[in-house]
Amino acid sequence: MPRPTSVEDIEESLRRAASPDQVQLIAKRVPRDQIIGVRMKYTFDLAKSHRDLDLDVVRDLIRSHWYEMRMVAISILDARARRFAPMTPERTALYELYLGEHQHIDTWDLVDRAAPRVVGEYLLDRSRSPLHALSRSSNPWERRTAIVASFWIIRHGEPDDPLTILTTLADDPETFVQTALGTAVRELRRHHPEAAVEFEKDHTLSRAAQRAAGVGRSDPITK
Template identity: 50%
Template sequence: MELTAEGFEAALWALQSDQERVKIAKHRRGGASGVIGVRMKSIFDTAAVYADMPLDEVERLLESEYYDSRLGAVSVLDFKARRRGITDEERRELCELYLRRHDRIDDWGLVDRAAPRVVGWYLLDKPRDPLFALARSSVVWERRSAITAAFWFIRQGDVDDALAIAALLLGDADELVLKSVGTGLREVGVVDQDRLVAFLREHGEAVPRVTLRIAVAKLPSELRAELMAR
């Protein structure tokens, strides 16, 4: 089997379903436009088969007009990032491709699939300047990448930059960013409840309701009620 963008997309078309196309359209801002109609699990399974695909072919797949193919491309990046024995240089190449072609990573599903491991894992022991730049972007998907990539830091108990990025995004006009900020804050609470509570009290009414509801979801009920009432 040749590990090419054309081969990957042909494999997806063999799995096409009109019913699935309708389901995907309900969760995308672009609706059914540019959607083949493949179950997410099937896309991931195909990406696992194509995990050895060269990065130039992954980039070609990112250039596809189809959402399913682009989701497959970032899934390949994610599988590559998970491999045992991956070098820091290889991680750098994955991260740089993600950031350089963010113009093709244009949906929340693509961001969430790859940002933590492809971007966050590479930056774990490095300056986080790229994420702060993304957080200040005018592009909603880049702002979502900023906080979503930081999920990887949080999982390692490193919450400082995640909280700083969250603070930058509290005033975001897009709910898809605010929800991701809420998810990040909720996970901060899992590893350091005191830091989450201090953040929410410090920022008070500046925390949007949609963010707050998600952020406090795992807190004890009395504390959750207190913070929601503020």
């Protein structure tokens, strides 16, 4: 695979790998006019092999009109986050880039690809106030980030902040917020069962949340 170093190089590499059948598949979740038509495996491999791309280029990729270019950028953030400890300046730069460009992170899979590590792991030993602020956002994708980032805290920390966020969003009208909420409830059942019982006693899950929380049903979140 070639090693592009600019936005134009990334786009050229993606277009060489495009196929019409992928446009049909991706159009089920993304507006057709934003799709190049590239298999996700190629997109993820491209990001992994270029995880050291300059962050200014990554920022430009996030701002791209094209979905796959945004996915490359978000996947680079996730790949980089796996290489550095949360307290390093590198992780701060990744976290700030994700939140600073959130208006361009506008599909469930873009959120899910990076929010657990880039945001959740970063905040594990820091104040969770940014997650609470996101949970009150008018942008549904920022609200989804608040929940998806909380997965890391549910799995590796205490449940108090995630529970507060879930309570804030328990009646959220957006389906993609509700599916994330259901997955969070499933994670609570695994890691903090008593807290999950109390939450479910006080809140009636929507159908979307119930499906995501159900045994054997998984909302697709990056591990």
